[in-house]
Amino acid sequence: MKRRIISLLVGATLSLSGLAWAKPLNVVFVSSGPFDRYQTILEHTAYGLERIGLIERVPKRFEVEGISSRPIWDWLAQNAGGDALRFLPDGFYSYDWDPARRQSQREAVLKRIAERKDVDLILTVGSPAGVDMARAVNTVPVLSIGSSDPVRNGIVKSVDDSGKDNVHAVILDEFYRWQVQRFHSVFHFKKLGLLVVEGLETRSGVAESEAVCNELGVGFEKVTYSVGTGSEDSDFKALKAGLEALIEKGVDAVFFPEVRCPNDRFQEFLEVMTSRGIPSFSQVGEEPVSRGILMGVGEGDMRSYGLFEAKVIAKVLEGVSPRRIGQRYSHNHGMVLNLKTAMQMGWKPPLGMLLTVEKTFATHQPQVR
Numbered sequence: 001m002k003r004r005i006i007s008l009l010v011g012a013t014l015s016l017s018g019l020a021w022a023k024p025l026n027v028v029f030v031s032s033g034p035f036d037r038y039q040t041i042l043e044h045t046a047y048g049l050e051r052i053g054l055i056e057r058v059p060k061r062f063e064v065e066g067i068s069s070r071p072i073w074d075w076l077a078q079n080a081g082g083d084a085l086r087f088l089p090d091g092f093y094s095y096d097w098d099p100a101r102r103q104s105q106r107e108a109v110l111k112r113i114a115e116r117k118d119v120d121l122i123l124t125v126g127s128p129a130g131v132d133m134a135r136a137v138n139t140v141p142v143l144s145i146g147s148s149d150p151v152r153n154g155i156v157k158s159v160d161d162s163g164k165d166n167v168h169a170v171i172l173d174e175f176y177r178w179q180v181q182r183f184h185s186v187f188h189f190k191k192l193g194l195l196v197v198e199g200l201e202t203r204s205g206v207a208e209s210e211a212v213c214n215e216l217g218v219g220f221e222k223v224t225y226s227v228g229t230g231s232e233d234s235d236f237k238a239l240k241a242g243l244e245a246l247i248e249k250g251v252d253a254v255f256f257p258e259v260r261c262p263n264d265r266f267q268e269f270l271e272v273m274t275s276r277g278i279p280s281f282s283q284v285g286e287e288p289v290s291r292g293i294l295m296g297v298g299e300g301d302m303r304s305y306g307l308f309e310a311k312v313i314a315k316v317l318e319g320v321s322p323r324r325i326g327q328r329y330s331h332n333h334g335m336v337l338n339l340k341t342a343m344q345m346g347w348k349p350p351l352g353m354l355l356t357v358e359k360t361f362a363t364h365q366p367q368v369r
Contacts, residue, residue: 024082024083024084024085024086025084025085025086025120025121025317026086026088026091026118026119026120026121027085027086027087027088027091027119027120027121027122027123028088028091028092028093028109028112028119028121028122028123029042029069029073029087029091029092029093029122029123029124029125030093030094030095030105030109030122030123030124030125030129030132030133031069031092031093031094031095031124031125031126031129032094032095032097032102032124032125032126032127032128032129032130033094033095033096033097033098033126034066034067034068034069034094034096034097035067035125035126035200035258036067036258036259036284036285036287036288037146037257037258037283037284037285038069038125038126038146039062039064039067039068039069039072040284040285040287040302041125041145041146041302041305041306041309042069042072042073042123042125042145043062043072043306044302044303044305044306044307044309045123045145045306045309045310045313046058046072046076046080046306047303047306047307048303048306048307048308048309048310048311049080049085049310049313051307051310052307052310052311052314053082054082054084054085054310054313054314054317055076055080055081055082055084055085056080056081056082057079057080057081058076058080059075062075067258067260068094069092069094069125070092070094073087073091073092074089074092077089077091084317085121085313088118088119091119093105093108093109093129095126095128095129097199097200102128102132106132106133106136109122109133109137110136110137113137113139113140119140120140120141121140121141121143121313121316122137122140122141122142122143123143123145124142124143124144124145124146124147125144125145125146125147126146126147127147127148127149127150127153127154127155130142130144130147130150130153130155130169131153131154131155134154134155134156134162134164134167134169135154137166138164138166139166140166141166141167141168141316141322142166142167142168142322143167143168143169143309143312143313143316143322144156144167144168144169144170145170145309146170147169147170148172148175148204148205148208149208150169150170150171150327151171155167155169156168156169156171156327159171159327159328160327160328161323162322162323162327163323164323165321165322165323166321166322166323167322167323168312168316168322168323168325168327169327170305170308170309170312170327170329171327171328171329172329172331175205175208175331176205176208176209176212176283177208177212178331179255179281179283179297180192180209180212180213180216180255181212181216182335183253183255183279183281183295184216184218184253186279186295186353187252187253187279189218189251189252189253189279190218190219190252191218191219191220191221191249191250191251191252191253192209192213192218192219192220192221192251192253192254192255193220193221193222193223193246193247193249193251193253193254193255194206194209194220194221194222194223194254194255194257195223195224195225195239195242195243195246195254195255195256195257196222196223196224196225196257197224197225197226197227197257197258197260198224198225198226198227199224200257201222201224204257204258204283205257205283206222209255210222219250219251221246221249221250221251223242223243223245223246223249224242225238225239225241225242226238227239227260232262235260236261236262236265236269239259239260239261239269240268240269240272243269243272243273244272247272247273247276247278251278252278253278253279253280253281254273254278254279254280254281255280255281255283256280256281256282256283256284256288256293257283257284258283258284258288259282259288259291259293263291263366263367266291266292266364266367267292267364270292270341270344270364273345274341274344274345275345276345277345277346277347278345279294279295279345279347280293280294280295280341281293281294281295281296282295282296282297283296283297284296284297285297285298285302286298286336286359287367289336289337289338289361290336290338290361290364290365291364291365291366291367292338292340292341292364293338293341294337294338294341294342294345295335295336295337295338296335296336297334297335297336298334298335298336298357298358298359301331301334304331305329305331308329312325334357334358335356335357335358336357336358336359336360336361337349337353337354337357337359337360337361338360338361338364339360339361339362340361340362340363340364341364
């Protein structure tokens, strides 16, 4: 096959035939803060990059503690291999959901670009990081690989046009709509409850979920709770109190953007719902379902999502302007189900549903990260 060398947007070169890179692109990662879904997105983007040959290896599963993406980034920096991308060991930046840290980390990235000039590609997760990098950076590709609504939050101009040549954001095509609709099609709930960590409503699909509930003609309630008080016990009490507050408001189904609950208290947490026959749904992949949440988004959908992101990165490496790359991602609509939780709440899943779900869990598995 004839070797074809393409000049990259940032100065490196790619041989399409052999995926041999004259200069790996230096990549940094800017996170708005710790979040289960951001962890999952980075993980599956790495799987996608391995699948198309841009990195050499990823583990079967990233076994890390907590919800920070930092351990995954560190592993990639040390072990990913390949000649296309270099995940900089000191290239992980996190705002930690803190305004003061947001300013300092933003300034650190911009200073690095201006002075050290060693950044060729920026990956962001979360709206704050995506907005900052998209607005302030003009000379380096900025890819928002995870944000609940990049258009509404100002990362990109529209679904079909990022508004800047160096900017791209994946647009989740009706991400919350299909989840709420699918959940409702199974349980026909009359009022949906959404339990959200205080201050993180914008990345939890509050407005979108409520809008879908209005269209379905069902009620909607949101309750926020605080975490990070310094005590795991107090965080759990806040989580449980928030859940009980939703139930007191009359919800008969609960939607979870994330579940911050220690393993040894998870059964106590579930009991609040299962004892009342209240179904639960997780937005962030299969792990919360493996722990005991009743239903959730399938892992296959996240593999597809990660492959989509990997292909965007590949196009940037080929020299395509990020603005020219399609931003719409359509879901596979894969679902997972926990049969033990179904049994505990006295619900027998229809046979048709069992035949179509991506995966079922017969036990409650402890969280491994």
